[in-house]
Amino acid sequence: MTDSRTDSFSQLQLAEPLSRAVAEMGYESMTPIQEQAIPVVLQGRDVMGAAQTGTGKTAAFSLPLLQRMMKHENSSTSPARHPVRALVLLPTRELADQVAQQVKLYAKYTNLRSAVVFGGMDMKPQTLELKKGVEVLVATPGRLLDHIEAKNAVLNQVEYVVLDEADRMLDIGFLPDLQRILSYLPKQRTTLLFSATFSPEIKRLASSYLQDPVTIEVARSNATASTVEQHFYSVGDDDKRRALHQILKQRGMKQAFVFVNSKLGCARLARSLEREGLKTTALHGDKSQDERLKALDAFKKGEVDLLVCTDVAARGLDIKDVPAVFNFDVPFNAEDYVHRIGRTGRAGASGLAVSFVSGKDARLVADIEKLIKTKIELEAVEFEEDTPRIREQGRINDGRRAWREAGEVGDTRDELAPPREARAPRREHSRPAAPRDPFFDKPYEAPAAEAKPAWETDAKGTAPRGISANIKPKKKVAALFTTTAS
Ligand code: AMP
Numbered sequence: 437m438t439d440s441r442t443d444s445f446s447q448l449q450l451a452e453p454l455s456r457a458v459a460e461m462g463y464e465s466m467t468p469i470q471e472q473a474i475p476v477v478l479q480g481r482d483v484m485g486a487a488q489t490g491t492g493k494t495a496a497f498s499l500p501l502l503q504r505m506m507k508h509e510n511s512s513t514s515p516a517r518h519p520v521r522a523l524v525l526l527p528t529r530e531l532a533d534q535v536a537q538q539v540k541l542y543a544k545y546t547n548l549r550s551a552v553v554f555g556g557m558d559m560k561p562q563t564l565e566l567k568k569g570v571e572v573l574v575a576t577p578g579r580l581l582d583h584i585e586a587k588n589a590v591l592n593q594v595e596y597v598v599l600d601e602a603d604r605m606l607d608i609g610f611l612p613d614l615q616r617i618l619s620y621l622p623k624q625r626t627t628l629l630f631s632a633t634f635s636p637e638i639k640r641l642a643s644s645y646l647q648d649p650v651t652i653e654v655a656r657s658n659a660t661a662s663t664v665e666q667h668f669y670s671v672g673d674d675d676k677r678r679a680l681h682q683i684l685k686q687r688g689m690k691q692a693f694v695f696v697n698s699k700l701g702c703a704r705l706a707r708s709l710e711r712e713g714l715k716t717t718a719l720h721g722d723k724s725q726d727e728r729l730k731a732l733d734a735f736k737k738g739e740v741d742l743l744v745c746t747d748v749a750a751r752g753l754d755i756k757d758v759p760a761v762f763n764f765d766v767p768f769n770a771e772d773y774v775h776r777i778g779r780t781g782r783a784g785a786s787g788l789a790v791s792f793v794s795g796k797d798a799r800l801v802a803d804i805e806k807l808i809k810t811k812i813e814l815e816a817v818e819f820e821e822d823t824p825r826i827r828e829q830g831r832i833n834d835g836r837r838a839w840r841e842a843g844e845v846g847d848t849r850d851e852l853a854p855p856r857e858a859r860a861p862r863r864e865h866s867r868p869a870a871p872r873d874p875f876f877d878k879p880y881e882a883p884a885a886e887a888k889p890a891w892e893t894d895a896k897g898t899a900p901r902g903i904s905a906n907i908k909p910k911k912k913v914a915a916l917f918t919t920t921a922s
Contacts, residue, residue: 444464444465444466445458445459445463445464445465445466448474448475448478448499448503450499450503451503451506451546452545453506453543453544453545453546454499454502454503454506454542454543454545454546456545457541457542457543457544457545458495458499458542460541461541461542463495466492467491467492467495467496467654468491468654469485469487469491469492469493469496469652469654470492470495470496470499472496472652472654473485473493473496473497473500473628473652474496474499474500475500476650476652477496477497477500477501477504477626477628478500478503478504480504480626481626481648481649481650482626482627482628482629482646482647482648482649482650483497483628483629483649483650483651483652484629484631484634484642484646484649484650484651484652485628485629485630485631485651485652485653485654486630486631486632486633486634486651486652486653486654487630487632487652487654488632488774488775488778489531489534489601489775489778490778491654493600493630494534494535494538494539495538495542497524497598497600497628497630498524498535498538498539498542498543498572499542501522501572501596501598502539502542502543502546502548502572504595504596505521505522505548505571505572505595505596506546506548508521508548508571509546509547509548510547511547514569515567515568515569516569517569518549518568518569518570518571519569519571519590519593520570520571520572520573520589520590520591520593520594521571521572521593521594521595521596522571522572522573522594522595522596522597522598523573523575523580523591523594523596523597523598523617523621524536524539524572524573524574524575524597524598524600525575525576525577525580525597525598525599525600525605525614525617526574526575526576526600526601526605527576527577527601527604527605527607527608527610528554528576528601528604529554529555529556529557529576531600531601532552532553532554532574532575532576533552533554535552535574535600536550536551536552536574539572539574543572548571548572549568549569549570549571549572550570550571550572550573550574551565551566551570551572551573551574552573552574552575553566553573553574553575553576553579553580553583553589554575554576554579555576555578555579555582559579559582559583559586559588562579562583562588563583563586563588566583566588566589567588573589577605577610577613577614577617578610578613580617581613581616581617584617584620591617591620591621592620592621592622593622594621594622594625595622595624595625595626596625596626596627596628597618597621597625597626597627597628598627598628598629598630599614599627599628599629599630599641599645600630601630601631601632602629602630602631602638602641603631603632603633603635603637603638603771604632606635606637606638606641611637611641614641618645627645627646627647627649629641629642629645629646629649632771632774633771663787664777664780664787664788664789665787665788665789666777666789666790666791667788667789667790667791667815668790668791668793668801668812668813668814668815669790669791669792669793669814669815669816669817670793670794670814670815670816670817671792671793671794671817672794672795673794675817675819676764676792676794677705677708677709677712678819679792679817679819680694680709680762680764680792681712681714682817682819682820683762683790684714684760687760687788689759689760689788690738690741690759691735691738691740691741691742691743691758691759691760692741692742692743692758692759692760692761692762693742693743693745693758693760693761693762693776693779693780694709694742694743694744694745694761694762694764695744695745695746695747695761695762695763695764695765695767695776696744696745696746696764696765697746697747697765697767697768698746698765699720699721699722699746701764701765702718702719702720702744702745702746703718703720705718705744705764706718706742706744709742709744714741714742715739715740715741715742716740716741716742716743716744717730717731717734717735717740717742717743717744718731718743718744718745719731719732719743719744719745719746720745720746721746731743744764747767747772747775747776758779758780758787759780759787759788760780760787760788760789760790761776761777761779761780761787761788761789761790762789762790762791762792763776763777763789763790763791763792764792765792766791766792766793766797766800766801766804767800768800770800770803770804770806770807770808771807773791773804773807773808774807774808776789777789793814801814
């Protein structure tokens with residue numbers, strides 16, 4: 437979210453239950469996407485919107501849709517009086533869950549009901565909810581089709597459809613599922629499509645399913661927040677951890693996200709950093725629900741300084757005030773760069789995004805440069821003399837490492853879009869169940885305790901057992917990195 441909110445919700449004359457809910461959320465003025473989209477949706481026009489998670493997009497479509505549905509609002513217990521009128525489709529369970537939570541909050545003082553269905557969960561509770569009747573159904577495509585086939589969801593009274601994160605849905609291979617779902621819907625309807633980019637595929641989708649849409653592009657669709665200071669350092673793979681230590685120390689950073697490209701790399705890096713005295717935890721798709729919840733909780737409480745994560749953790753996370761994001765690995769998809777660094781510098785706060793670029797990343801960096809339309813200057817890392825080299829424990833850099841890591845990445849990367857040629861239609865219920873993270877629903881809050889980060893507390897060499905004495909901070913020295921905002 438940016439701080440460029442200029443307009444007030446009161447001008448919209450929303451129904452009292454909706455404005456009460458908005459007031460309760462603490463929203464004072466509309467975000468740019470809300471300012472532009474809400475009046476258009478209130479008029480019943482189709483919308484093609486370039487906006488990403490974090491821009492206030494959910495309220496931009498849910499509030500006007502709820503407002504339009506208020507004429508159907510009733511307190512009857514009969515399911516027939518609560519047919520599905522609005523369908524919101526999203527690519528992942530985390531996003532579906534997050535959007536559904538928000539819709540529930542906006543609708544909480546109305547009699548309009550909402551529900552969410554996504555794969556990897558038992559269908560029975562979802563079926564029971566659907567059978568009771570819901571006006572707003574938030575869903576991932578595959579599971580929705582299951583419910584349609586089982587006749588749990590009847591969509592012949594749908595008046596509004598939202599295709600959210602449409603580019604991502606196409607990336608995942610949901611196009612055939614989307615086409616089938618849309619074929620069940622009445623032709624006479626309002627359709628809203630939101631996408632981070634307007635690729636030719638998205639434009640084709642829009643021209644097939646939207647009628648005379650109003651195009652809304654609030655900020656550059658691939659823009660990074662101006663509040664985020666971005667740096668790209670040229671660092672060899674073996675020096676990345678050393679650079680990470682140095683920057684954390686120099687900046688006095690308390691908490692940060694560290695992104696890597698593979699699950700295996702994630703677990704390994706978290707282990708290494710932990711050994712080196714940083715309170716670290718790993719978050720990736722292979723973690724059990726319990727482990728993920730514990731990791732997130734520990735980070736939120738400030739018991740953990742670094743959250744090492746794969747992109748699965750980046751999508752749709754609604755968190756505030758994470759001071760820094762490190763791209764330990766440059767992401768394979770340039771869009772993921774924008775998503776990753778969107779974890780910091782939110783709500784107008786300032787943030788730091790540091791990317792470590794090794795020789796093999798030139799093409800990935802060029803992709804990012806193209807996407808964010810900003811020239812990327814690679815900076816050199818000048819290590820402080822007393823920032824010791826960190827040795828790989830039990831590993832010999834025998835020249836085969838790069839090859840080995842490339843193989844690992846290919847096998848284990850987390851939730852990355854498959855290569856274009858491999859994008860066969862995929863149903864999300866065939867994927868292994870990812871646990872539900874309440875963390876995705878709540879804003880990040882900085883820990884109450886002003887605990888010193890691990891790298892600040894050990895000046896006397898009292899490193900915990902098992903930590904290399906090498907990485908002990910020795911003395912404060914002048915900052916070596918440039919701090920020019922990009
Ligand atoms: P979204 O882009 O819909 O995922 O929203 C990102 C975050 O912004 C959510 O936590 C919303 O609750 C919050 N938000 C949405 N609209 C506003 C607003 N007008 N003012 C302040 N916060 C908002």
